[in-house]
Amino acid sequence: MSQDSPKRWIAVVGNPNAGKSTLFNALTGLRQRVGNYPGVTVEKHTGTAFTLHGEAVELIDLPGMYSMAARSPDEEIAVKVLRGESVGLPKPDAVLCVVDASNLERNLFLVTQVMELGLPVLVALNMVDVAEARGIRLHPDQLSEKLGVAFIPTQAHRGKGLVELRAALGQGLLKPGPRQWTMPPPLAVAVGQIASAWRQSEPSELRAEGKALELLAGSDVGPDGARKLATAWRERFRKEAYDWSASVVHARYEYVRKMLGEAGIGSGKLGGTWTDWIDAVVLHPVAGWAVLVGMMLTLFVSIFSIAAYPMGWIDGAFTWLGGAIQNALPTGMLRDLLIDGILAGVGGVIIFLPQILILFFFLGLLEDSGYLARAAFLLDRVMHRVGLSGKSFIPLLSSYACAIPGIMATRTVEDPKDRLTTILVAPLMSCSARIPVYTTLLAAAVPVALFPVWGKAAAMLGLYVLGTGTAFVLAWLFRKKLLGGGSPPLILELPPYRMPSFQTVSLRMWERAIIFLRRAGTVILALSIVLWFLSSFPNTSNDPTEKLAGSFAGQMGHGLEPILRPLGFDWRIGIGLVASLAAREVFVSTMSIVYHVGGEEEGLVTAMRSATWPNGALIYTPLTCLALLVFYVYALQCLSTVAVAKRETGGWKWPIFMLLYMTGLAYLAAWLVQGVGRALGFS
Amino acid sequence: MPDLKADQDFVRTCKSVATRQSFSVETSQNHLGAASLDLTQVSSGDEVRVRHLACSPTTCQRLREMGFCENALVTKIRGGADLVCWVCGTRVALSARLAKQILVEHVDGKS
Numbered sequence: 001m002s003q004d005s006p007k008r009w010i011a012v013v014g015n016p017n018a019g020k021s022t023l024f025n026a027l028t029g030l031r032q033r034v035g036n037y038p039g040v041t042v043e044k045h046t047g048t049a050f051t052l053h054g055e056a057v058e059l060i061d062l063p064g065m066y067s068m069a070a071r072s073p074d075e076e077i078a079v080k081v082l083r084g085e086s087v088g089l090p091k092p093d094a095v096l097c098v099v100d101a102s103n104l105e106r107n108l109f110l111v112t113q114v115m116e117l118g119l120p121v122l123v124a125l126n127m128v129d130v131a132e133a134r135g136i137r138l139h140p141d142q143l144s145e146k147l148g149v150a151f152i153p154t155q156a157h158r159g160k161g162l163v164e165l166r167a168a169l170g171q172g173l174l175k176p177g178p179r180q181w182t183m184p185p186p187l188a189v190a191v192g193q194i195a196s197a198w199r200q201s202e203p204s205e206l207r208a209e210g211k212a213l214e215l216l217a218g219s220d221v222g223p224d225g226a227r228k229l230a231t232a233w234r235e236r237f238r239k240e241a242y243d244w245s246a247s248v249v250h251a252r253y254e255y256v257r258k259m260l261g262e263a264g265i266g267s268g269k270l271g272g273t274w275t276d277w278i279d280a281v282v283l284h285p286v287a288g289w290a291v292l293v294g295m296m297l298t299l300f301v302s303i304f305s306i307a308a309y310p311m312g313w314i315d316g317a318f319t320w321l322g323g324a325i326q327n328a329l330p331t332g333m334l335r336d337l338l339i340d341g342i343l344a345g346v347g348g349v350i351i352f353l354p355q356i357l358i359l360f361f362f363l364g365l366l367e368d369s370g371y372l373a374r375a376a377f378l379l380d381r382v383m384h385r386v387g388l389s390g391k392s393f394i395p396l397l398s399s400y401a402c403a404i405p406g407i408m409a410t411r412t413v414e415d416p417k418d419r420l421t422t423i424l425v426a427p428l429m430s431c432s433a434r435i436p437v438y439t440t441l442l443a444a445a446v447p448v449a450l451f452p453v454w455g456k457a458a459a460m461l462g463l464y465v466l467g468t469g470t471a472f473v474l475a476w477l478f479r480k481k482l483l484g485g486g487s488p489p490l491i492l493e494l495p496p497y498r499m500p501s502f503q504t505v506s507l508r509m510w511e512r513a514i515i516f517l518r519r520a521g522t523v524i525l526a527l528s529i530v531l532w533f534l535s536s537f538p539n540t541s542n543d544p545t546e547k548l549a550g551s552f553a554g555q556m557g558h559g560l561e562p563i564l565r566p567l568g569f570d571w572r573i574g575i576g577l578v579a580s581l582a583a584r585e586v587f588v589s590t591m592s593i594v595y596h597v598g599g600e601e602e603g604l605v606t607a608m609r610s611a612t613w614p615n616g617a618l619i620y621t622p623l624t625c626l627a628l629l630v631f632y633v634y635a636l637q638c639l640s641t642v643a644v645a646k647r648e649t650g651g652w653k654w655p656i657f658m659l660l661y662m663t664g665l666a667y668l669a670a671w672l673v674q675g676v677g678r679a680l681g682f683s
Numbered sequence: 684m685p686d687l688k689a690d691q692d693f694v695r696t697c698k699s700v701a702t703r704q705s706f707s708v709e710t711s712q713n714h715l716g717a718a719s720l721d722l723t724q725v726s727s728g729d730e731v732r733v734r735h736l737a738c739s740p741t742t743c744q745r746l747r748e749m750g751f752c753e754n755a756l757v758t759k760i761r762g763g764a765d766l767v768c769w770v771c772g773t774r775v776a777l778s779a780r781l782a783k784q785i786l787v788e789h790v791d792g793k794s
Contacts, residue, residue: 067748071741103772106750245740249747253755267772270758275774283761377776381764384778390765414745489738489781490765491745494774 008057008171009090010049011082013114014098015107016064017495019126021045023098023156024061027165031511032061034504035367038493039064039394039412042074044081044089052167060092063411066106068113069217069245073419074411082117083214085221094120094174096165101131101138101153102496105267108256109249111147112181118207120174121149124165128153130496134273135266142263148177157501179206181255184247190216190233197226216244275370275496282371288378296464299362300457303355303435310354315602318347337532340596345528346520348592348604349585352436353516359432360512363401364505370497372397380490386472387479389415390490392422396471399429400464401512403641407648417483421475423648424658427641428471430464430633432512433584437632438463440588444608445625467633470665523582524589531579531593544596548572553594567631567670568624570613577631584637623677627670635666722759722766722782730758731787738784749775751785 014020016038025032028047033040045061062081063074070076077086084091095114099107115121125140132138140151150168154161168174183191194212195205201223202208215222215230222230237244260266270276281287322339329335366372372394380390392413399406406426413419430438442451442459451459479487531553540550548554549571556578557571564574572594580587588604595611597603611619636642636659645655677683719734733755736743750771751757758769765778777785 066745069744069748071745105771106748106773109748243740245744246747246752249744250752250754253747253750253752270760270769276760279761279767279774283767285763373776377765377767380776380778389778390776489742490776490778491742491749491781492776493749494767494776496774 008055008093009060010057010094010096010169011060011062011092012096012098013062013078013082013110014064014126015066015100015103015110016040016493018064018098018100018107019156020064020098021061023096023124023126023154023165024059026156026159026162028059031507033508035372036370036495036498037367037372037394038495039074039409040367042077042408042411044077044086046089049169050166051170052163053170055171057169059096060089065110067110067249068214072412072414077411082114083221092119094122094169096169097121097123098126098156099123101125101128102134102136103267104131104136104260104265105253105256108147108260109252111149112179112252112256115147115149115177116179116206116210116213118176118202118204118210120176122165122168122174123147123149123151124156124161125151125153126156128161129155129158138265139263143259143265146259146263147180150174176204176206179209180259181252184244184251186237186242187244187247190229190237190244194226194229194233197223197229213248273496278497279374279494282374283377288374292375292378295362295366296461297457299359300460300464301453302358302362303460304439304453304456307354307358311351314347314351314353318343318351321347333536336536337529340536340593341528341532342525344592344597345531345589346525348589348597349436349524350517350520352439352585352588353513355435355439356432356516357509357513359435360401360509361505363398364508365500366397368498368500368504370495373492373494376492377490377494382472383475384487384490386476387487388418388421388475389413389488391492392418392475395422396426396429396468399426399431402431402433403427403429403638404644407641407644410648415485415488417479417485418488420649420654421479421483423645424478424654424661425471425475427636427638427658427662428467428474428634430467431584431638433638434463434632436585436588437580438629440591440604440608441625441629441632443605444620445622445629463629463633466630470634474661519583524586527579527582527586528589528593531575531590535575535593548594566674567667568619568621568627568674569670570611570619572611573619573628577635577637580637582637582639584632584635587632587637621683623674623682626677627673630673631666631670633666634662634669636662719786719788722757722768722777722785722787723762723779725759725762725787725789727759727762730756730790732756732790733785734788735786736784737786738781742781742784746781746785751775756790757785757787 012020012024017036021032021034021041024047025034027049030047032045041061041063047059048056049059050056060081062078065075065078068079070079080086081089082092082095095117097111097114099111111123125138128138138153140153143151152161152164152168154165191209191212194215195208198208198211202211211222215226216234220227282291322343325335325338375397376390376393379393383390383393395406395409395413398409403426406429407423410419410422413422438460442456534553535548535551537551539547541547553575554571557574560574560578561571575594576587576590579590591608592604595604595607597607608620613619642655642659645658646652649655725731733751733753735753736746736751755770759766760769760774761767765776766782767774767776
């Protein structure tokens, strides 16, 4: 290939969960997220792959789609790229269709549509091992011969078939395939007329017909004559009650079924598989819920029991480091900054890394096993009552990890009002950044001796249930009262279960660890230094408490105290609340700086438990801790979430609404907890 | 304006194609017959043939694209508030209110 030849762009398309991203990763060496549920990829990603002859080609990994008629934002992204309408990306030179070999009928339906783009097409017959295990005999050569495009058998997760695929991707080897399915007579007349109006600018008959179908489907891209004809034909079909789009789907499926039958390829047997046996339990109306609650409880018990060991090691390491700095440096500003600022702030947050990794380990298992779609199915009834469909539950469940990918995952939700509602309530699902806050406050609320691991796990589960329950109630309010309209029905593919990949799960944990540590080393480090400065200057006293009270941060906290006093929060908590506006976990690092406890978790809890009001009463009573916990369940203390909500909703209106309602709700709920608790005689 | 030989020819062509493919050109009562029932009324484990989709055009189209097109064979795996079906080699979950809009007939003719 010539050095001057422009790089070829190849779009990777296919049904959801066909293994596109796994194949993309295998070909490019990149690490796009993969999982065993429809809708893992909601954004386009590019990467360089090499053909067997060394030619570099740019692959575009696209979200999954069932047809070229996009019905959700993620499908729109894919269709725009394929049509060359995506900003910042050239029109693809070829298409790599990834099809699930165990489900050829529906996957090839999409291939027949993609072929009408008039681009060279290569089909990766992926997951051939799954198909063969189900008794499906594949005949790639016959498929290639009948459809007119090359079929390459692959097992992307095992790296099989990649050499053949790289060879087939070589320049000049790929050709557009002909249209094989027969258009029904009334439609054929319409498409013929519209396509002839295209023909002047589009010499390819196949592409002209494909564009004619797009125009009939409502596209407005094309010459005036063709658009007018399409409008007239649509009107004609409507008058005659002829459902032309249904007839196209039917004709494509008829062709695919006939072709598969002629090639001797069946659709496999149903029943008697692991998936059927597991589904009999996890989809059961009673046992299914028991499994779901049991899994959540196991998660939270693990967060407190297993994580305790590595947390102890990290705690010990920071204590040693603090001691070493104390011994090595003379008393002064630098030592204060290192111990009371950086070590307290960064160390106070890093200690929670094991708990966050355990959360991601469990979520990884759920995603990679295929259970996530079942959870959505189980919750559809609840979701329907609040005006959403079970499909919205997948983004909400993803928000347990982080609201940002959760909000992005709403792109798979087809109904715009459903999607907006899901975005608005997603930050109420307790994310991993809340874990440090919850753990610290639960420890401060109840002495360790009185609070066994099971108790902590149950309390943690309660906080998650509180956030989730409130999200459902507010979803009902927003969907039914604010946005209006009914909830869409659930249509969701349930993938077969598979053994979670150790590599996929550990990779996800590793990526999260890197994100967490990077955040600790940048945002939290910077905020810790700023906060140390604000809490150390002006230096008005040698007494640490008086020094903090007279500092800039102390003055700000005192200024806020009148607003926070009804909630039972003092000025020091006020500093923590303001500092954690950027990110929730900053509350813990701020408290560590405020109470001068270095990076030790136990030190912070002890300091909080002994903190008093000027009259000597304890500040962190169980009631105040509960109010603070409730505040953090509801408050939107995350600027990144606001930014991604702005991007996904296309303006500031809804992110501002989200910020206001969540802050108001947090304040009101904390005030109610404090008020009702006191009225009932608690302190 | 589209130019077919005559309006009557066009109407006849449309109807013949649609009838052959079991589409809803005529009312559902006309071409479904008494044996049709909706998907919620089918017992788990039964294989049925889709006869008619009675939902909104958008939902109908999505159902068809996912394999629930007219004449397709569907096996109901699990019933209840929501149900799971086997269609085109995959398990698809449907809400009961959507399943009520999928009219089917037993493959062996039993009602």
